[in-house]
């Protein structure tokens with residue numbers, strides 16, 4: 077394969093006080109592929125997505141290269157502008173604010189004086205809510221997020237990630253708090269992203285889900301990258317026994 | 329199912345109107361009580377004119393405090409900032425032989441600097457804004473006293489100036505500063521609800537982590553809120569100096585509690601993420617009526633405190649009942 081990666085991480089380290097959350101992570105992501113990022117609780121999956129999304133900064137010495145360009149002073153606003161959208165594990169919703177304010181949070185549609193184009197935002201949010209099939213007719217774009225159920229909040233976070241054109245979408249355990257039918261929709265949605273040519277990093281606790289949609293597996297164990305390889309003909313059972321090996325021995 | 333076919337028309341008040349509704353309901357109740365007990369005082373035009381004279385000062389200060397509160401912080405340093413910006417205005421005025429605009433510019437610059445200072449301490453060093461601004465309030469008061477050297481500064485030359493007429497003149501029973509105060513409230517209200525900055529202020533006080541993850545510069549938003557307080561201090565002190573043609577270094581002292589009361593009585597909760605500009609205007613009116621009314625009916629000044637206390641606690645009850653939670 078001679079394709080150049082969409083994004084490349086070189087020597088990413090992250091320490092929180094004494095906790096080494098990530099050590100020497102080197103990772104390349106290509107266009108139009110789905111990477112399932114797996115590993116036990118505390119393995120560093122969320123921290124890695126936060127570094128890619130600019131929410132956390134990596135320790136000194138790390139390099140983030142996007143489309144061949146090394147990125148300096150990487151931050152969340154830049155990441156989004158350059159086409160990286162994230163469904164954070166904690167949802168990153170502002171709960172007292174309306175659904176539409178959350179959908180456009182950080183990327184408000186404004187005129188040249190900075191005033192928000194409210195009607196447009198509401199209209200787009202309505203369309204989005206219809207698209208993701210909000211079954212409850214009670215909610216309007218004006219409803220505050222704190223009135224929504226866990227699954228519905230998830231829907232807001234996910235729809236925010238597809239509203240804007242992006243080349244990489246990261247989903248950190250997006251199906252938690254969702255009903256089974258909703259979970260199936262999310263899996264469908266991920267395959268859709270790929271069909272549109274976008275790259276996806278998918279984190280799930282459910283190894284069958286992680287296996288089902290993946291083109292490639294990346295396994296983390298206590299902050300180290302212990303496996304990175306294509307799915308190929310790996311079956312779900314083989315994948316799960318790989319995960320067991322990692323949990324037991326720290327390697328595949 | 330029969331129930332489905334019956335549309336029960338219930339009047340639903342949207343949540344965002346409830347604080348304003350609560351604040352106005354409360355205001356009218358208070359006025360009814362005042363008028364019942366002292367109709368000859370509270371039904372006079374003079375009473376309203378007296379209230380309108382100082383009301384704009386409380387509105388302008390309160391507006392900036394709504395921004396800070398909604399952004400999840402608090403600012404207790406504004407009384408001293410007010411005195412300090414007023415002093416800089418007075419000193420510049422004297423030094424430039426009554427160049428009003430230069431003096432005003434110097435005052436606003438001072439206000440901005442004060443806001444940046446507080447904002448730096450709170451966002452960069454991560455200090456609690458409650459304690460920081462308490463300290464800064466003492467600090468700025470000290471600086472003001474040192475620079476002022478105990479003087480009372482009078483500006484009789486202003487008495488017939490056109491700038492004085494424009495800022496604090498009177499249009500019939502309506503003092504000009506009321507128009508300015510309401511104008512500023514309108515502008516800040518639009519910014520609060522419709523400008524990206526206002527939207528980010530809400531997010532900063534609601535879930536700053538979420539805002540950061542979505543690329544909102546939360547620290548900058550908070551710093552700008554403190555800067556807004558500084559600017560409002562300089563506007564307020566300038567109006568106050570023009571009103572009395574006098575500067576005195578204790579001019580900020582009567583503001584702390586009434587302004588905070590106006591914010592909370594107006595329906596902006598301390599918890600951040602939510603607030604109302606219209607409510608603030610009503611809250612400020614309530615507070616200034618108590619301030620002015622207690623004296624006007626010939627009661628001892630001590631009763632003002634009692635009045636504030638009652639109003640704050642009763643209004644909290646009212647807002648909580650409206651938001652449907654009588655217990656926490």
Ligand SMILES: Nc1ncnc2c1ncn2[C@@H]1O[C@H](COP(=O)(O)OP(=O)(O)O)[C@@H](O)[C@H]1O
Nearest residue numbers: 092095097115116117118119120121122123124
């Ligand atoms: N903000 C933080 N402060 C301190 N430690 C953290 C912080 N975020 C994550 N960690 C630690 O870093 C490690 C990796 O966490 P995380 O990335 O959330 O793992 P995962 O998402 O794989 O469960 C854990 O040991 C966690 O306790």
Ligand SMILES: [Mg+2]
Nearest residue numbers: 121122123165
């Ligand atoms: Mg995680």
